[in-house]
Every structure is written in C-alpha cells, then in structure tokens.
Amino acid sequence: MDADAWRRTLQAAADGLELRPPADAGEIAAVELRLGIGLPAELRGLYEATDGILDKPGEWFVMWRLGDVARWNLEAWNGWESGDRRRLLGFGDDGTGAPFCVALDGEPTxxxxxxxxxEARALAPNLREFWLGWLSGQITT
Structure with missing residues (x-):
C-alpha cells in the first residue's frame, strides 16, 4: 500500500486514534542506519503515511514513532530478550508492553x-489485515 492508501484505510477506522504526520525519507533512512537493517516494504509504506498512531483514550502509541522503533528494538535486541526477538522488528504495542512485530526475514505475518x-504468536497474515483487525476489535491480545 502506498502512503495515501494507508492514510485512507487508517482514517476510516481511526475512532479515538490520532495519526501523526508522515515520516520523511531521511527519518526512515536514519532509523534504518541506526538499526542496521532496512524496514520491510509494507512497514516503510505505513511510516510514509504516519509516524505513529496514538490511542487517545489509552494514551499510548499503538504504532510507535520511528525514534521509538529504533530505541526499543535496540534495547530488546541487546538486552535480556531471547535471540528469537532479534529476528523480529517491533513497531508498536498493545498497551501492556507486548510489542507488535514483523519478521526481518521478509515474512509478512x-x-x-x-x-x-x-515467544512470538501470530496475529495476522500481513500489516494491512493486522490494522483492519486491530482497529475493528477483531484482533485482541
């Protein structure tokens, strides 16, 4: 999905959510450099649409801002998390500290x-289905 399609999709179901302004290419490149990886294409497209999604009633970023993506993944990869976490890129969380992740091997799940x-548990087959399910309440943790 391109940035416009992401914004339309998210705004249609964004009751109680605040979409941040889009991240620019330089911000994305800086995070990729800091992490030493390229963002998966689908996730990159989402960040080109919005640099984070704030759940206003819960007062947390259900989709982290790019700077938090770098910081919290580096902490997890270099900290006490198991080696399996190093194969995942967190991009948000459920409000309890359990991060939503995409695999770094290109798998869209x-x-x-x-x-x-x-350990990781699958929530959705891809990023679009995840957001549609999360925003509609069909996916819960």
Missing part, C-alpha cells in the same frame, strides 16, 4: 511478542 514467555 504480524506477531505479538510476549516478554514474559519470550
């Missing part, structure tokens, strides 16, 4: 990582 159990 969206996962939730359990910091307690140190």
């Amino acid at each position: 969206i996962f939730i990582w359990s910091p307690i159990e140190q």
Whole structure:
C-alpha cells in the first residue's frame, strides 16, 4: 500500500486514534542506519503515511514513532530478550508492553511478542489485515 492508501484505510477506522504526520525519507533512512537493517516494504509504506498512531483514550502509541522503533528494538535486541526477538522488528504495542512485530526475514505475518514467555504468536497474515483487525476489535491480545 502506498502512503495515501494507508492514510485512507487508517482514517476510516481511526475512532479515538490520532495519526501523526508522515515520516520523511531521511527519518526512515536514519532509523534504518541506526538499526542496521532496512524496514520491510509494507512497514516503510505505513511510516510514509504516519509516524505513529496514538490511542487517545489509552494514551499510548499503538504504532510507535520511528525514534521509538529504533530505541526499543535496540534495547530488546541487546538486552535480556531471547535471540528469537532479534529476528523480529517491533513497531508498536498493545498497551501492556507486548510489542507488535514483523519478521526481518521478509515474512509478512504480524506477531505479538510476549516478554514474559519470550515467544512470538501470530496475529495476522500481513500489516494491512493486522490494522483492519486491530482497529475493528477483531484482533485482541
């Protein structure tokens, strides 16, 4: 999906959410350099549409801002998380600290990582289906 399609999709179901302004190419490149990886194409397109999604009632970023993506993934990869977490890129969370992740091997499945159990569980087959399910309440954690 391109940035315009993402914004239309998210705004249509964004009751109670605040979409941040889009991230620019320079911001995305800086995060990729800091992480030492390229963002998966689908996630890159989403960040080109919005640099984070704030859940206003819950007061948390259900989709993290790019700077937080870099910081929180580096902490997880270099910290106490298991090696399996290093194969995932977190991009948001469910409000309890369990991050939503995409695999770095190119698999489009969206996962939730359990910091307690140190394992991932599949939530949706791709990023678009994840957001449609999350925003409609069909996907919960």
